[in-house]
Amino acid sequence: MAAPSHGKRIWGWMMYDWATQPYHTLVITFIFGPYFAEQVIAMLTADGMSSDVAKAQAQSIWGYGLALAGLTIALLAPILGAVADSTGRRMPWIRVFSALYVVGAFGLWSAAPADFPVVTVLLVFGIGMIGLEFTTIFTNAMLPDLGTREEIGRISGNGWAWGYVGGFISLIIMLVAFAENETGVTLIGIAPLFGLDAAAREGTRFVGPFVALWFVLSMVPFFLWVREPRNGHGGHGAGFGQGLRDLGATLRSLPARRSLFAYLGSSMFYRDALNGMYTFGGIYALGALEWSVVDIGVFGILGIVTGTIFAYFGGIADARFGPKSVIAVCIVLLMGVAGFILTITRESVLFIAVAQDSALPDIAFYVAGGVIGACGGAIQSASRTMMVRQANPERMTEAFGLYALSGKATSFLAPALIGVASDITGSQRLGITPLIGLFLIGLILLAWVHPEGEEV
Incomplete structure (x- = not known):
């Protein structure tokens, strides 16, 4: 069989972004995350907890679950990457963690509202998230093989944009056909398809099997067209030991590699803050603005549209001005929008009181979501x-x-800080204030990053 063309290799690689974006869009941010918070709030208020405290507690529980999954990923990610380089293989790891992704995503079906299984739900969510993050390590490492130094910015931007298109389409399908609101109908006023029981929230819970199936089908072009270069290393056993030794040497060298060290530190904080905005944006809207899951989904559509557009144009800006400039501008804008969100409540915008039935808070939050999506795609x-x-x-x-x-x-820091701040203040709004500080630290550390890396 003839080797896939270069164009097919690029398209196959970009299909990974298409395949996995629905986990970010539907599970973490706009459908399942708010549904989880909604069920926890209902459970806690049924036990006698006040509504405001229950909302903060639900946000806190979701944050701690994300933190635990993130800690697991942090501990294992560099080890797996080093071993993969030493064995010269990436595809076997992608297959293994793809299976975890599918199992974890499908397991979200278990989140029935009756006796809501909080621990089980967080466990399967974590399995899916681990599968997602670990496959991302190996697919990202393939990017340099797809083009020249000047071309990869545009390829990366196109990949993110294509992923956002997949997220957009999957979100539309969920909102139109499956995810039900409080009256038991979808965005277009119909019952969930396939006879799914709205009373048991089966339409919303179907997000898990839907995301799993989407991934399986979408990864077919990836596995057909993407090829990895072999580096000639031997078997997996020898590679494992060598990988750990190489990782140790790399970690010891980091303080002397100022640009790389500073960039890893900078991205540690600004990406954590961005993920916090994505993860808790829907939950914040659910509690502070009393939006339904369907409302949050519409909010997600806006963010995805702006994310798609600006991921594409961000790739063009990357090729022209370099990635450092794009990152810096986006961090500043995200700090501004985080501060803006803090001023949005049902009763006020920019600390100016509005009528109880005013649409201005909703409009303001939609605008904030559009900016977050735009900056998120580009950064x-x-x-x-x-x-x-x-x-x-x-x-x-x-x-x-x-x-x-x-x-x-x-x-774990952004979710944990949000969880702690929410617990201490009993306020969702004040609970997200740590994000501004995380963005600021990332911006400061970026000053020590050389735009062209160490080899200049």
Whole structure:
């Protein structure tokens, strides 16, 4: 069989973003995350807890669950990356963690509202998230093989944009055909398809099997068209030991590699803050603005549209101005929108009182969501190409393992800080204030990052 063309290799690689974006969009952010909070709030208020405290507690529980999954990823990511580089294999790891992704996503069906199984739900969610993050390490490491140093920014941006298109389509399907609101109908006023029981929230819970099936079908082009270069290393046993030794040497060298070290630190904080905005945006709207899951889904559509557009144009800006400039501008804008969100309540916008039935808070939050989506698309694409510039080409998977570590070493921090702040203040609004500080730290550390990496 003839080897796939270069164009097919790029398209196959971009299909990974298409395949996995629904986990971010539907599970973490706009459908399942708010549904989880909704069920926990109902459970806690039924036990006598006040509504405001229950909302903060639900946000806290979700945050602690994310933190535990993130800590697991942080501990294992660089080890797996180093081993993959030493064995010269990436595809076997992608297959293994793809299976975890599918099992974890499908398991979300278990989140029935009757006797809501909080621990079980957080466990299967964590399994899916681990599968997602670990497959991302190995697919990201393939990016440098797809084009020249000048081309990979555009390829990365196109990949993110294509992923957002997949997220958009999957969200539309869920909102139109499955996810039910409080009256038991979808966005277009029909009962969930396939006879799913709205009273048991089967339409919303179907997000798990839907995301799993989407992934399985969408990864077919990836496995058909993507090829990995072999580096000639021997068997897995020898590679494992060598991988750990190489990782140790890399970690010891980081303080002397100022640009790489600073970038890993910077991305550690700004990506954690961005993930916090994505993860808790829907939950915040659910509690502070009393939105339904369907309302949050519409909010998600807006964010995805702006994310798609600006991931594409962010790739163009990356190619012209470099990824560092794109990252810096996005951080500043995200800090501003985080501060803006703090002023949005049902009764006020920018600390100015509005009528109880005013649509202005909703409009303001939609605007904030559009900006978050735009900056998120551009900054994540630019971050991926910046890592390529900072990394040793011979240790690319290990580098993206460290990149995952930098994204997850403190991934427990934003959810944990939000959880603690929500617990202490009893307020969802004040609970998200730590995000501004995390963005600021990331911006400060970015000053020590050389735009072209160490080899200049």
